[in-house]
Amino acid sequence: MHVDAGKITVLSAKGAAGGYAKHIYQSRSFLTESAFRRILYLSGISVLLLLSAIFLSLFIASGPAIKQQGLAFLIGRVWDPVAGRFGALPFLVGTLLTSFLALAIAIIFSLAISIFLGEYFRSGIASSFVKSVVELLAGVPSVIYGFWGLFLLVPGVRFVEQQFGVLPYGVGILSAALILSVMIIPYAASLGREVIGLVPSDLKEAAYSLGATRFEVVRKVVLPYARSGILAGVLLSLGRALGETMAVTMVIGNSNALPRSIFAPANTMASIIANEFTEATGKVYLASLVEIALVLFVVTAIINIAGKIIIIRMSVER
Amino acid sequence: MKEKSLHKRILADRLFKGMVVVLSFVSVTPMFLILFFIIRNGISVIDWSFLVSLPKPMGESGGGISNALVGSVILMVIASLISLPLGILAGIYLSEYRKARFAYFSRLSLEILQGIPSIVIGIIAYVWIVVPMGSFSALSGGVALGMMMLPVIVMSTEETLKLIPDPLKEASLALGVPYPRTILKVILPAGLSGIVTGVLLGIARIAGETAPLLFTAFGSPFMGLNIFKPVNSLPLLVFNYATSPYPEWHTLAWGASFVLIVFILSLNIIAKLVTRRWKVQF
Numbered sequence: 001m002h003v004d005a006g007k008i009t010v011l012s013a014k015g016a017a018g019g020y021a022k023h024i025y026q027s028r029s030f031l032t033e034s035a036f037r038r039i040l041y042l043s044g045i046s047v048l049l050l051l052s053a054i055f056l057s058l059f060i061a062s063g064p065a066i067k068q069q070g071l072a073f074l075i076g077r078v079w080d081p082v083a084g085r086f087g088a089l090p091f092l093v094g095t096l097l098t099s100f101l102a103l104a105i106a107i108i109f110s111l112a113i114s115i116f117l118g119e120y121f122r123s124g125i126a127s128s129f130v131k132s133v134v135e136l137l138a139g140v141p142s143v144i145y146g147f148w149g150l151f152l153l154v155p156g157v158r159f160v161e162q163q164f165g166v167l168p169y170g171v172g173i174l175s176a177a178l179i180l181s182v183m184i185i186p187y188a189a190s191l192g193r194e195v196i197g198l199v200p201s202d203l204k205e206a207a208y209s210l211g212a213t214r215f216e217v218v219r220k221v222v223l224p225y226a227r228s229g230i231l232a233g234v235l236l237s238l239g240r241a242l243g244e245t246m247a248v249t250m251v252i253g254n255s256n257a258l259p260r261s262i263f264a265p266a267n268t269m270a271s272i273i274a275n276e277f278t279e280a281t282g283k284v285y286l287a288s289l290v291e292i293a294l295v296l297f298v299v300t301a302i303i304n305i306a307g308k309i310i311i312i313r314m315s316v317e318r
Numbered sequence: 319m320k321e322k323s324l325h326k327r328i329l330a331d332r333l334f335k336g337m338v339v340v341l342s343f344v345s346v347t348p349m350f351l352i353l354f355f356i357i358r359n360g361i362s363v364i365d366w367s368f369l370v371s372l373p374k375p376m377g378e379s380g381g382g383i384s385n386a387l388v389g390s391v392i393l394m395v396i397a398s399l400i401s402l403p404l405g406i407l408a409g410i411y412l413s414e415y416r417k418a419r420f421a422y423f424s425r426l427s428l429e430i431l432q433g434i435p436s437i438v439i440g441i442i443a444y445v446w447i448v449v450p451m452g453s454f455s456a457l458s459g460g461v462a463l464g465m466m467m468l469p470v471i472v473m474s475t476e477e478t479l480k481l482i483p484d485p486l487k488e489a490s491l492a493l494g495v496p497y498p499r500t501i502l503k504v505i506l507p508a509g510l511s512g513i514v515t516g517v518l519l520g521i522a523r524i525a526g527e528t529a530p531l532l533f534t535a536f537g538s539p540f541m542g543l544n545i546f547k548p549v550n551s552l553p554l555l556v557f558n559y560a561t562s563p564y565p566e567w568h569t570l571a572w573g574a575s576f577v578l579i580v581f582i583l584s585l586n587i588i589a590k591l592v593t594r595r596w597k598v599q600f
Contacts, residue, residue, distance in 0.1 A: 032496075033496060036497060036501070040407055040411040043410075043411055044411030044418075046408065047427045047472065050427070050431065050465070050468075058441070061441075109344065112337070112342050113342045113345055116339065120335060133346040134345075136349055139522060139582050139583060140349070140352060140526070141525070141527070141528070141553055142526065142527075143556050143557045143560070144526070145352075147556060148351070148355055148356075213328060214334075215327075215334040215335070216331070239433050243434070243436070243437065245435065250557075250560065250561060273441065274532055278533050278536075289441075293437065293438045293441045296437075300430075301430045304429055304433035305429070308426065
């Protein structure tokens with residue numbers, strides 16, 4: 001595979017004028033081609049090694065918990081470190097509830113932005129305005145979302161809860177889902193905009209020539225065509241929502257009980273780690289938190305691979 | 319298409335467009351609300367002494383964020399020192415060996431690495447560095463942030479280098495320039511703007527990260543330059559002050575948020591200008 005310049009020099013060095021060639025070669029280059037290629041190759045596979053090392057470390061560090069509880073860990077309803085009972089079901093439920101609720105809200109808005117930028121306003125002031133603001137939203141740190149949510153969203157949710165006559169905590173699953181939805185809209189929207197912008201114009205023009213309105217074109221031509229790309233965007237933003245930590249930790253209310261409604265305070269897998277990791281005493285306690293991280297790692301990895309496969313398949317089809 | 323009166327179809331079309339426009343503008347309002355809150359609450363505390371003094375204990379008024387600023391810089395420097403050399407070399411590898419079997423797996427690992435929740439990265443840095451060294455440290459925080467920065471650097475390097483036409487490389491090789499020199503002195507400088515953009519975006523990504531620092535850099539009320547001791551960072555300070563029950567500390571947190579968001583947004587804008595002005599053109 002490699003053309004080994006080092007060897008070529010050595011060979012020519014054996015010839016009559018070889019000593020001179022070797023001299024020039026060494027003085028001009030601080031490292032040989034084969035060494036350089038080896039360095040490149042090592043850096044390339046280091047990423048692979050890093051990922052494997054992360055997985056192995058998580059697996060080993062969660063060993064005591066896995067050994068003690070096995071699969072019961074994931075279906076245990078009680079998390080009581082003092083009594084030594086570690087059941088992660090409340091956090092699993094909390095994570096799924098917040099993420100899917102957030103996804104449901106985010107899909108509507110990100111689809112609107114995608115159609116806005118990919119179909120109605122492809123250029124111009126309105127387009128670049130919306131586009132740059134969405135990009136800025138993606139850059140706002142999680143902790144600032146959480147801080148802002150604590151001061152604007154939580155009182156708002158508390159007010160709504162008073163109207164509904166449920167216990168007005170303010171903090172809870174609903175607040176966390178709302179914050180999460182704002183955070184993931186940019187991710188779903190950017191991929192959606194791209195695929196909607198890629199819909200071939202002859203397809204759309206054919207529909208127009210048959211007398212379709214723009215709404216009908218979007219519904220029956222653009223969206224079906226861009227379907228898989230939109231799905232990939234949704235998957236990737238789901239991956240983000242599942243692992244999002246700081247903003248959620250700040251507004252979810254940190255309760256270790258199994259949540260009974262979407263207004264109840266709860267904890268997600270990420271927020272329980274953030275809350276209890278530094279205080280965790282005891283081998284099994286710490287290992288249980290690491291095991292939650294392991295589950296989170298595996299789930300997000302699968303979601304990301306699935307999203308990637310959809311994107312690759314999409315570009316092959318075209 | 320189903321028979322419907324033309325009037326109704328046009329109405330549906332109008333309604334749909336209106337809905338798309340309204341929903342789009344609704345979803346950009348949070349950005350303005352966030353900026354409004356931060357500016358309204360934060361700008362009043364920002365002055366010179368806020369930036370250069372240490373936090374005061376509870377009960378005393380005033381106090382600043384100097385230790386968090388210094389800590390953030392230390393963490394970013396460590397993260398860059400770790401991720402830049404490795405990331406750029408890996409990016410060169412991916413663009414040079416596009417079809418290689420390992421390149422496919424490296425690329426896949428990068429995608430996964432980028433998707434790992436930041437809190438999990440924090441745990442890894444804890445297991446790898448905090449546990450063996452026996453204490454929280456700036457070094458472990460920097461390693462955690464470096465792992466988060468790495469995928470951004472590799473991907474932007476790869477993307478840029480792919481755009482550089484092969485004849486440039488072939489010309490250099492034909493003139494007898496050894497392969498390592500060709501890459502480092504011809505190809506890499508040609509793609510510099512893309513790499514710089516990647517670095518800026520990478521720093522913007524880690525500058526606001528809190529979760530991986532919770533049990534690595536940990537935070538500290540003191541000024542510290544020792545990388546083996548805990549340090550504070552801006553996002554950590556925002557988190558600790560924001561979740562405290564004291565209104566004075568909330569004000570400080572708004573001020574720190576203001577500094578943080580201005581820093582991150584300007585990095586994003588500079589990165590955009592670099593790509594636009596100084597594009598890889600052939």
